[in-house]
Amino acid sequence: xxxxxxxxxxxxxxxxxxxxxxxxxxxxxxxxxxxxxxxxxxxxxxxxxxxxxxxxxxxxxxxxxxxxxxxxxxxxxxxxxxxxxxxxxxxxxxxxxxxxxxxxxxxxxxxxxxxxxxxxxxxxxxxxxxxxxxxxxxxxxxxxxxxxxxxxxxxxxxxxxxxxxxxxxxxxxxxxxxxxxxxxxxxxxxxxxxxxxxxxxxxxxxxxxxxxxxxxxxxxxxxxxxxxxxxxxxxxxxxxxxxxxxxxxxxxxxxxxxxxxxxxxxxxxxxxxxxxxxxxxxxxxxxxxxxxxxxxxxxxxxxxxxxxxxxxxxxxxxxxxxxxxxxxxxxxxxxxxxxxxxxxxxxxxxxxxxxxxxxxxxxxx
Amino acid sequence: xxxxxxxxxxxxxxxxxxxxxxxxxxxxxxxxxxxxxxxxxxxxxxxxxxxxxxxxxxxxxxxxxxxxxxxxxxxxxxxxxxxxxxxxxxxxxxxxxxxxxxxxxxxxxxxxxxxxxxxxxxxxxxxxxxxxxxxxxxxxxxxxxxxxxxxxxxxxxxxxxxxxxxxxxxxxxxxxxxxxxxxxxxxxxxxxxxxxxxxxxxxxxxxxxxxxxxxxxxxxxxxxxxxxxxxxxxxx
Numbered sequence: 198x199x200x201x202x203x204x205x206x207x208x209x210x211x212x213x214x215x216x217x218x219x220x221x222x223x224x225x226x227x228x229x230x231x232x233x234x235x236x237x238x239x240x241x242x243x244x245x246x247x248x249x250x251x252x253x254x255x256x257x258x259x260x261x262x263x264x265x266x267x268x269x270x271x272x273x274x275x276x277x278x279x280x281x282x283x284x285x286x287x288x289x290x291x292x293x294x295x296x297x298x299x300x301x302x303x304x305x306x307x308x309x310x311x312x313x314x315x316x317x318x319x320x321x322x323x324x325x326x327x328x329x330x331x332x333x334x335x336x337x338x339x340x341x342x343x344x345x346x347x348x349x350x351x352x353x354x355x356x357x358x359x360x361x362x363x364x365x366x367x368x369x370x371x372x373x374x375x376x377x378x379x380x381x382x383x384x385x386x387x388x389x390x391x392x393x394x395x396x397x398x399x400x401x402x403x404x405x406x407x408x409x410x411x412x413x414x415x416x417x418x419x420x421x422x423x424x425x426x427x428x429x430x431x432x433x434x435x436x437x438x439x440x441x442x443x444x445x446x447x448x449x450x451x452x453x454x455x456x457x458x459x460x461x462x463x464x465x466x467x468x469x470x471x472x473x474x475x476x477x478x479x480x481x482x483x484x485x486x487x488x489x490x491x492x493x494x495x496x497x498x499x500x501x502x503x504x505x506x507x508x509x510x511x512x513x514x515x516x517x518x519x520x521x522x523x524x525x526x527x528x529x530x531x532x533x534x535x536x537x538x539x540x541x542x543x544x545x546x547x548x549x550x551x552x553x554x555x556x557x558x559x560x561x562x
Numbered sequence: 563x564x565x566x567x568x569x570x571x572x573x574x575x576x577x578x579x580x581x582x583x584x585x586x587x588x589x590x591x592x593x594x595x596x597x598x599x600x601x602x603x604x605x606x607x608x609x610x611x612x613x614x615x616x617x618x619x620x621x622x623x624x625x626x627x628x629x630x631x632x633x634x635x636x637x638x639x640x641x642x643x644x645x646x647x648x649x650x651x652x653x654x655x656x657x658x659x660x661x662x663x664x665x666x667x668x669x670x671x672x673x674x675x676x677x678x679x680x681x682x683x684x685x686x687x688x689x690x691x692x693x694x695x696x697x698x699x700x701x702x703x704x705x706x707x708x709x710x711x712x713x714x715x716x717x718x719x720x721x722x723x724x725x726x727x728x729x730x731x732x733x734x735x736x737x738x739x740x741x742x743x744x745x746x747x748x749x750x751x752x753x754x755x756x757x758x759x760x761x762x763x764x765x766x767x768x769x770x771x772x773x774x775x776x777x778x779x780x781x782x783x784x785x786x787x788x789x790x791x792x793x794x795x796x797x798x
Contacts, residue, residue, distance in 0.1 A: 418653060418657055418660060419661070419664060421652055421653055422650045422661050425652050426648045428644060429648035429650065430650075431632050432632065432642045433661050433662060433664050433713065434664050434665040436633050541654070
């Protein structure tokens with residue numbers, strides 16, 4: 198029995214390695230192709246992709262499970278992009294992002310259920326409240342560096358989760374708050390997956406636009422400069438602590454939005470959805486996709502949100518394979534699926550496949 | 563233009579600058595020479611505000627700036643090219659230059675200055691869209707200087723521009739420094755271990771030793787001073 202499991206996992210590892218290598222090359226080719234397109238053609242491509250996004254729910258007609266997975270992917274894309282602002286753009290390692298997700302979700306739950314407020318008001322307040330917590334946390338802890346900051350954010354994540362469990366009558370402990378109403382607008386109620394799809398993916402598009410504009414602004418350059426070399430950035434007149442707090446607040450606020458959407462989509466909040474593991478999953482999405490790379494992070498979020506669903510068929514090996522994939526990803530493709538540098542153009546990638554010698558050595562690029 | 567009086571700086575428990583005083587006049591190249599650990603870089607970092615733990619008086623254009631933050635100091639026109647170049651590796655050459663203009667709001671002026679530095683360093687123009695990290699050492703030093711120029715400095719502080727570069731590149735860089743001073747009247751405070759090179763283009767110089775200024779004179783005279791020749795110019 199033991200050997201059989203070992204054999205199966207070894208085979209799985211080899212298959213995964215080949216799949217990861219192949220996908221990496223595919224992504225390299227596609228990235229190179231897209232980045233070397235003319236501006237005009239790239240617009241057409243973007244337009245085509247937009248039409249695909251609009252048509253997507255109709256393409257999945259008859260498969261509610263698939264559409265539901267796509268919705269969850271959308272929520273994770275918002276979360277991963279919001280974390281990417283903090284980790285990817287500002288270079289600050291945060292492993293407590295689920296806390297802001299939770300704050301957004303509970304803000305919506307409390308305001309709509311306990312106070313009977315309109316969803317849209319609660320939605321905006323979730324953004325504000327999560328951002329406020331991000332700001333209040335960011336001011337004292339963003340002067341910490343690297344590992345110390347990471348530990349502080351883990352601490353914050355745990356505090357929020359425990360506060361929700363022990364929140365007494367307000368948060369109703371581990372049982373959570375049920376009965377969050379569906380949002381409605383001008384009498385139209387969001388009570389099916391298709392209307393939710395458009396709402397969630399509108400928010401995804403807005404998050405993507407915010408990310409791109411931030412990256413290409415003076416602020417974004419300042420952030421990348423801080424990440425590359427904080428002292429040099431300061432010598433240019435950048436105020437590192439100011440920018441870091443700003444982007445931490447924005448990242449937290451966007452995670453709050455994701456929380457608000459999730460809470461009203463499943464009509465229910467409880468502390469189990471916002472654990473440390475959830476924060477780590479978000480971190481993995483960013484790293485796996487490519488730290489700082491917006492398309493990369495979207496791909497990373499999609500892969501890690503879909504994979505557990507796909508692996509349901511191999512129930513017994515589900516989490517073993519999930520873990521194995523992460524290890525293999527880090528060996529075969531440490532820079533992430535679509536790295537930030539690959540987006541900046543460069544040499545035409547080759548299709549040269551499988552340098553097996555590299556399997557045992559950490560890759561140098 | 564710059565008047566430093568009784569400047570003290572601390573790195574943790576280390577008293578790195580023990581009350582140094584010196585001046586830089588408009589249009590001059592002034593150099594601080596001295597061996598490793600004498601406090602040369604510390605002096606520049608204290609003026610630019612990168613070191614917060616500093617006491618004494620720093621007057622720039624007759625205004626006290628010792629309490630100012632780095633961004634305020636940059637805004638007033640003191641810009642530092644930090645030691646070891648410190649190019650932003652993940653930004654393109656052009657974006658690196660835009661970082662130099664981070665605090666400026668006159669986009670037309672920035673465009674004009676951008677063109678000017680590209681004329682001055684054609685190599686950078688060729689590599690405009692390349693990532694900073696892919697440049698050679700000499701190109702990175704040019705980029706570091708060009709980046710500082712884009713913030714429109716009145717006083718440019720250069721920290722070891724010769725570090726780690728081939729002699730022929732060092733000569734090029736120093737020729738640029740001299741040209742900026744002569745043609746554009748840019749005031750320069752230059753810190754160098756390569757004392758020979760520094761004294762060959764500077765007007766005046768100060769010799770630093772373990773946090774104190776031990777000697778100050780015109781560059782000409784320092785070059786012929788026996789002590790300096792023995793200690794810093796490698797001549798017996």
